[in-house]
Amino acid sequence: MATTDAGGRGATGGAGGFVADPDVCAAYATDVSGLREVPAAVVRPTSTAELLDALERARIDRLPITAAGAQTSTTGASIAAPGGAILSTRRLDGIVDLDVGARRVRVQPGVVLADLNRTLAEHGLFFAPDPTSENEATVGGSVACNASGARTLRYGPTRAHVAGLTLALADGRTVELRRPVLEKNTVGLIPAQDPVDWFVGSEGTLGVVVEAELALLPLPPRVVGLGIPFPDEASALAFVVAARTSEGVDPRCLEYFDPVSFGFAREAQGSGAWQDSEGTMVYLEEAGDDDPDFDAWLSLAEAHGARDHAIAVFDDEGQLRDARRFRHACPAAMHEATGPYLAAGGRRISTDWAVPFPEAADALAEARRAAREHGVDDPVVYGHLGNGHPHLNWVARDPDEVHRIEACVEEILKRTVLPRAGTVAAEHGVGKLKARWLPLQMSDLQIGLMRAVKRELDPHDLFGRGNIFDSNTP
Ligand SMILES: Cc1cc2nc3c(=O)[nH]c(=O)nc-3n(C[C@H](O)[C@H](O)[C@H](O)COP(=O)(O)OP(=O)(O)OC[C@H]3O[C@@H](n4cnc5c(N)ncnc54)[C@H](O)[C@@H]3O)c2cc1C
Structure with missing residues (x-):
């Protein structure tokens, strides 16, 4: 790992660029999950130096800070922790370097996927991951969630297309990580061999993506x-x-x-x-x-x-x-x-579970049966069934309905999804909404290993606090 110490740079104006204006803070209080937490402060850097200054300030002040791209997260992953701040990357939307011959692009985290692909198309290239939110979603958010989309059936999720990352860590260092290029390697345990993989899908809990180097594909004729x-x-x-x-x-x-x-x-x-x-x-x-x-x-x-x-x-x-x-x-x-019901405590409930694709029809039929048994509406279903990955959707009109539908979803996870070797979250991540379901899928050993990595990299739990790791999770 090449590292740079952020210490000498200093925080701008003693405040790292944070603003606490109530209107600004309110504008970053929600993502698409329907959860709401007004951040204590917001910082919107326009350069990498400003981003690093802001993180340095947060480190000194022990201020929890959550990176946010377009805030299209459906799991509450891009809202602040209570008392914490939002680091918005939207203004960091530059293409740093495009190497057409090598089919590589290096970008800042706030680049919107669709904008990136419009530029790449001029060179006969594309970035394959295509979440349905591609017109809004940023590279940083997509890397942090390991986003996927319809074309994932052929090309795989974001992880497969990340060649390298520049990350700001909680201790003030900046690290450059690249995928190993060795064809043979027996040194160390597998979880440690390719640190790029720690950060892809880490939902902002381990480091902040400052730049990403992405592998590109030629546009099919x-x-x-x-x-x-x-x-x-x-x-x-x-x-x-x-x-x-x-x-x-x-x-x-x-x-x-x-x-x-x-x-x-x-x-x-x-x-x-x-x-x-x-x-x-x-x-x-x-x-x-x-x-x-x-x-x-x-x-x-x-x-x-x-x-x-x-x-x-x-x-x-x-x-x-x-x-x-x-x-x-x-x-x-x-x-x-869902809009009309938000004020009354309602919200949209959307599942993200997946099962092996040959089992999806049976799983879906069981899920619809469970909805009937729980006396909740039949879900609206669409999604990536080629990957065994349907999205079941409900509009919950009030907190009681939220509770009943979530109880139904939990039963579907326990009785239908996990016994089929499925997953609780196939592409939207765990965030804050699904953190309580992590222990349904992962053993204490797996969660303990993840917690050890988190402790090592972010001992004060400043980055993405509340994402993935529920306080009730062992
Ligand atoms: C209509 C709609 C359709 C969707 N369809 C899909 C789909 O098909 N496939 C799919 O996978 N998802 C989908 N999503 C979910 C969401 O759009 C994706 O997860 C997307 O990649 C998030 O990007 P974002 O820029 O909005 O990230 P945000 O919501 O802002 O953040 C998401 C997570 O990334 C972290 N993060 C953001 N930037 C950084 C950074 N620079 N460094 C470290 N962490 C960071 C945040 O802390 C948070 O944990 C959909 C959402 C909506 C609303």
Whole structure:
């Protein structure tokens, strides 16, 4: 690790650039989770030096500080700890270096993913991770959450595309980490061999991403999207499993929409590509040098009872943009539907669990049954079913409903998800909302190991306090 001491730099104006103006603080009090904590102060650095000064100030004052990008976290990860501050990276949105030949880009943490990809497209490149929030989400937030998206089916999550990180640590050092390039190595225990992996997915608890070096891919010459409607959930999900396991087709994403979310998607469509259709829908993309094998897709769809007269084809850039818009419409519509209930203590509840993909249909059927048994609404379901990863969504109208729905979700996790070797959180992280469910999935030994790393790097628990580690977790 190359390290630099931040000590000599000094904190600007003795305050590190923090402001405590109530209006400014209130503007950073929430993320998309619906949780609220007005920070005691906010700092919005415009340069790396200012960022490091602010952290130095926080270190001296023992001020808990939570990094925040676009605050699209659905788990409360980007709101402050009680009495703590927010470090907003939004103004650190520069591309530091782009090496087209090496397919590498070095960026500041506040760069928005969609902006990055617009720039990269001019050079025939792209950054593969595509969370549905890509128009808002920042690189720093995506690295810290190990975000993924529809295309993760083909390209993997953010972790796979992080080549190196520059981090500010809680003790005032700045470290440069790079992925090991060795093909063989037997030195040390695996958890210690590649420290980049400690920080990807650490939700701001171990260090602040000051710069990230990202690995890029060449833009595929041809991308085609297909929207295939099915009469019901069972046939759509059987199709999804077949699409992952059949010869002749090679999807890079397999997204599922139940009838309610399909309705949101249809309303948001810009191109009119959708035929009038009811039921459920699978959206998929193929990417490569040539057209996909349309006949292979058609016969697979027909074999699973698709409404094949209503299949929509998205095959130019504008249409593919529309397709992305309808995917985004689902979380946006749920978020909007929750708005009127926030003041009364309601909020949106959205699950992020995943199971091995062949088990997703059974898991989803069990989850819908559990909702009925708990007397809560049927969830609105959409998501990355190609990865066995549905999002179940509810609008809880008041605290009592929040409680009942969360009890139902907890039972789904215990009875349906974890017995299938699933995960409590597949892409949105644990944050503050899901911290209490960590011990359902991880042993005391695993949590103890993570706590030891946290203690070593941040003994005063200043960074991202409350994320991942619940105070009740052993
Ligand atoms: C409509 C919608 C759709 C979404 N779809 C997806 C999806 O498809 N896939 C997915 O994975 N997620 C999704 N999310 C969740 C969220 O958008 C992602 O986790 C995103 O990567 C967060 O980016 P952000 O800039 O908003 O981070 P924030 O919400 O600001 O922060 C998230 C976490 O990162 C930490 N952090 C931020 N910047 C830094 C930094 N510089 N250094 C260290 N830690 C930092 C924060 O402390 C926090 O723990 C969605 C959210 C919404 C609202």
